[in-house]
Amino acid sequence: MKKTILVVDDFASIRDFVCETLQRKGYETLGAANGNEAYKVLTEKADNVNLVLTDYNMPDCTGFELLKKIKDNPTVSKVPVIFLTTESNPDKMRSAKEAGLSAWIKKPYRSETFFAQIENAIGNG
């Protein structure tokens, strides 16, 4: 069965680009423009989403807040979360890791690293 990835980014062109990239690799994708929207989609389709791939800095609900919400909700806490972001502050990376983040992919990324991280996170999740 095809795996489904929820792509969260407030910037539509990046979101579409990432979705297209993932679709070419054989993934199903869902999109959300911010953390709140993503959380809503996720709780509605908890069984169908295999991974959340989200930006860090977003309006209303940041990637970090989304991560916390997901990990605090037992029905969806098993879904792995990956940050795809230009942010590279080690302290932020550290606290995200402690909050249960699976991987941190720095933008711009190398596609091998990108897919390896995604496959690994889905495999473990």
Added chain:
Amino acid sequence: MDSNQKRFVEDALDLLNELDEGLLQLEANPQASAPLEQVFRTMHTIKGGANMFGFENIGELAHHLETLYDLVRQGKMQVSDGLISITLHAFDKVRDLLKEKDAAKINNADALGAHLKTAIDFLKAVESQSTADISKTPSSAIQRDELATFFLRISPAISITADGNHPLVFIVQDIAALGTSRTLLTKKESGEVVYWEVFLTTTAPQSELESYFIFVENECTVTYSRLTPCDLFEQPEFAGYLDSLGSHPLEMEKIEAFVALRMEAFNQNREEDADESESIATRKRGVGDSYIKVSKRKVDDLLNWISELIIIQAQLTTTASTIQNTSLADVTEQLEMITGRLRDTSLEIGLVPVETLVTKFKRLVRDLSKQLNKKVNFLSEGADTEMDKDVIELMADPMVHIIRNAIDHGLETPAERKAAGKSEHGTVKLKAFNSSSYVNIIISDDGKGIPKETVLKKAIEKGLISADAQLSDNEIYDLIFHPGLSTASQVSDVSGRGVGMDVVKQKIDELRGSVSVKSQPGKGTAIHIKLPLSRSIIEGLLVNVAETRYIVPLNVVERIDRIPYEEVHRDDKVNKTVVVNEEPLMVLSLRQRFHNEENLPKTTDIISVLVNGIRKGIAVDKIEGKMQTVMKPLGDAYKQQDFISGSTILGNGHLALVLDPARLFSLTHS
């Protein structure tokens, strides 16, 4: 532009409008957090998108501005009019750029250079105000460190193979791509990885390297050691040893020996550099300096008045020496000293660090290396060396050309390098330093060097030199600056863009600088550019022609000969060929060209100058001597006379005209 880029541009234009709105709200309510958050986030989004779709110049600008707003968010800085206006102006420019239809035009690194610099300067000013907190600010949390060579041993705690798909495999590759590196893999017979050992020369600090492993820290253990505060790969034995290893295990004692060797050379170099840059040591700003912004016009005015002062001071010195009064002589001497210091200090005001260029070159190197499939490490040293702002701008293109050449013609492909026993990553290095009143820039590569025979052969073919000419290595390398020596056989997509090395040389000559080449086959090429610190201070030969004084810039002067007057002035032609130093030389007589022929001298001095690679002579009555002086522009009435680049007033109150040799000769041609 591809469709994704087009989408991005459309979205980004919308975002820019939101950003404007947010900035204006923030300006009205500097304490409000909602507009601040919006501004920060919008900038962050633009940054991410720009980097992702290949508009790194926009990404970089947004990054620096975002850092500023992050400081505001953390309460380390106040919103000010200055901050808002640099942001608005910067993004206005971004908007203009995005309206270009062509991705290459948008990605023009020059376009945003000025705004980028403003943002960086602003950040520096803020940081210097709050040096106490600096270690805590996020902008410095990951700070570009000085170049260093690290040794990492990454031991997976889980069973993986090096050709597997575990993220760790790719993280090791990403780490290796941070600079010049060599990765050694130790594995069991089953193919299972025991550990990777990575030697990495990079400007990334250890904290950045560590951050790569945060999300795999349960799957592996990593040990770090910082071997040298410089490039260990420059120690040829080290690279040689790594190559010779094959499947033998690494012996750390040997590595330590290479480290010791490298450190010895490094410390020695440092001492030499310290000698070279002694004169700037006093000039460098203290760490805790604060900055003020001053308009260029005020600085120009200041320099203008100071040059007047220098002239008057020189006149005073001359007068005082004729009057011979002890107390007057004392005062004059002190005034001379203070004027000198005042001149140095004020010249320094107009200088900016070459750092701005370095950023531009990093991009260039990155793009070129991709385009040409070469692995290139760009290193810079002395980026804080300061130069005249105008000179920096004028030098940007020539230096881009040199770097292009270095990557295109100098560096070999990774396969060739490997075959030659070099590290796959080539190095292009820019080193800047001061020496007396000059700025030195050395651009070097560790490529294959300039093919001496090819250059020589071509020069003979083109008739630039005779077939039996005995040239020294340096003379051969200098031929690359000759306009006649087209490197047509090597023209490629990248370097063959119309600007040749002759144009580079011409630009440098115009700035009254000099350029020289050193090259070693198989080892690389270094191009050394020497430029005067200031465009207004000139070193030249003071010469006399029929009671009129001229100054010939010293940088173009090759040699001086004295010959009987009649040899040049035999007939009434202005240009003629005279045998000087057993070589025919085309000589232009200033006397015949611009003056009458009364009170003829018995001898004439021929100054051989190199103009556009061709040696020509200027005949003058008499050379008075060498001097350093302040050049002043001529009034509007002389604007058409572009063979005179300016004037200067001598100590005795006389005027001297500064000649522009290249224009002087093109004048007589037409």
